[in-house]
Amino acid sequence: MASVSAVRTMSEQVTFDAVEKEYKKHSLYTFVTIACVVIYFIFSTVQFNIISSFDRWNGERGSLFMLDMYAHKDHVSMKWEKPEETTVKFEGGYRYDYFNPDHSFGGKILPPEWFSKDAKTGVSIVNFQNGGSVILAREEVSLVNWPGLESDLVFKRYDDGKPYVVGYENRELELPKWIRVTDNKIEVRPTLWERVQLYRKKVEVHRYDYGWKFFFFDFKSPLRDFSIWQALGLVFSGDRIIAEKSNLNLVFTEIKDNELWQHGVVWFALLETVIMAVLGTLIASIVALPLAFLTARNVFGKAGLRFFLRRCFDFLRGIDMLVWSLIFLRAFGPGVFTGIFAIAFTDTGSLGKLMSEAIENVDQKQNEGVESTGASKVQQHRFGIIPQILPVFISTSLYVLESNTRSAIIIGAMGAGGIGLQFLGALQTGTDFENVAYMAIVVLAVVIGMDMASSSIRNRLIGMDQIKLFAGVKQ
Template structure:
């Protein structure tokens, strides 16, 4: 009698059933995904959102975030001509230091925008020469604007109506005419007045000039050394507010540090109460674990709004929001680490005659220290980003300043500046936390 195992016989019907099953799965899964995406497309109102989208405005804001513009403005009611950076009165050019591409004749001007683009302002009339199209004319009247365009199709960059003429043939050139003013925008790469204010004695100096000035014994201001005068002018720049931004960044970091350390200090002892191998009382374990669920179940932003209503605006409310949320998260992680420790080490410490606190100190803490340090540092790094969002709600710090710069369309370069600084701080926190982990855990 043969001991060989009889192999099951595969019939053509079995093969056909397998083919049908695989074909059904192959077809049903993509159809299910397609049906889900179709539902979300309409449920989330994507068509309406796309219909309201303004990509050209997004391009303008992106341009404003990396460049600045000089305004040549003629105010028709007062018959005056002004040339200013970003249209700011405190950054207005005088007749003696006009840009070389602006020729002023009393209250009239000729503006050379380069590459053949030329604007002539005479009285209430503006002539804009656009290469490849012709001369666009706008004449301000008491009721609106009379517009004269070259014959043929009107390009998309010409927005003409009886109330306003707006011509933007390129991203870095723009002309507007209304019944009250004629305005020319000329864009330049870079951030304006970033280092020093427009009317500062240091404005326009090169790095070599600043270096020589810092070493000079002749003081520009008798109350400060030249080096400190430079630092003062930089920090007190009214356009960029460097000093206030650095203070706000420090508040944001302190908010994250205080909240994370508070959460770790409260989360660790509570974790012992939630760990099964340290707390025999099921009632106490259940209550502690539900406390963790409650604290981390309410989002950090909600806690922030609650504390803002209770204590008012300020960094303390942000630190409390971080502490409450992370106490629940870290407490849960610590309790799970405690439940997975090796009891042999604890028994070894007990055999030496150590008391309970010594068993915790030498038998338990060294085992959970890597998890404790790693998780605390990770949450510290994450909370630096979270503190920015919480600050935007009113808790202060860099988040509040970021929201203030986004309220208007004029300060997007300041918005970019704050975002870049925030990213730099997050990178520094990431590198620092990685270095601390290696020092404390790996012993390097």
């Protein structure tokens, strides 16, 4: 190192020192910045109570939420003294009893394959995915072949109705941890996938299984037992399932009117959201373009008007979309118009500002060229400015449309309707998480779809002229 520095010339040494000094200065800046960020983090952690907030993290809620998103659950419930009346209900819904002919189309009941019931004695067996099963008999419930249990467990109840585990009376602590015995209830929950609750009057068994059941055709549908592919096959076959409807119509209406997943409602909400975004952006861009011309310094000379329009743009943009949507919510009530106008008002401001800046920054040469041919003022703007700003205008509008799809979802959730409100509703029920997941996927699809559509249009518009103009020209 020393020998290297020895052969340095004077000027090299000066440069070296300068670089070293600069580097030290920069290192100091970096250090100070990082220190500030760290101090800010510490301050904010205290201020937001981040650590204590995570203590309130409801893990069980979270994991149930996750489970419910990709699984469905069936409830088996039995009254202790009447095993013959045991019911099996999809998601515990009072209208989705597997064994009630009234709940199925044409009384065609569909017993699940994991459930069997002896018609004579009323003893029913629920088989779980872990290999174990629960046998529900009169005044006696037993866990059979249960993984993690050395011998089968039998539950009975005392005369006063309190349930107990046979052989473990007053020795409840020796039971595995996942069996909780309290005064009124015994809860057996080895994993989230299976759950047995024994109350004083009844026994409830929850069994989870993978997948979204009845996604296309709901409980009452004549197509319930068909898969979607079979149903699509039916569309092309001649025999009608129901005499008064064509199969195509039937399949479509059955999917649309699915009571559990509410596809029709979701599609309509989706349409509302897209209408909000598209119409809001369209109105904003149609209004903003002429106003931007009036605001641009090189087009319109009146300083007073320019100042006024500039402040108008600032006003429209400055009042947040949120505040606009609240005002419109009062005027138009919950609905699409609220969203459309909230988006249109805010974006008239932002597009107007952007476009007026774009117009002021156009290349003056083209304008001068048109002027030199003796064109009038209007013709100058038509052929000198518009061709230059049109691509900018369209691509900016498309960018705005992209971001407005997200905004429309958010405004919707604030009360304007559309998929945002549906999502909020599904989440607030606290049970229909499969619907929440479904809508989250739909939201994602809409956002990504709009992004892709707008970027493909943008790519097609930009650079197309060059390609076409020189098409077929040999170099």
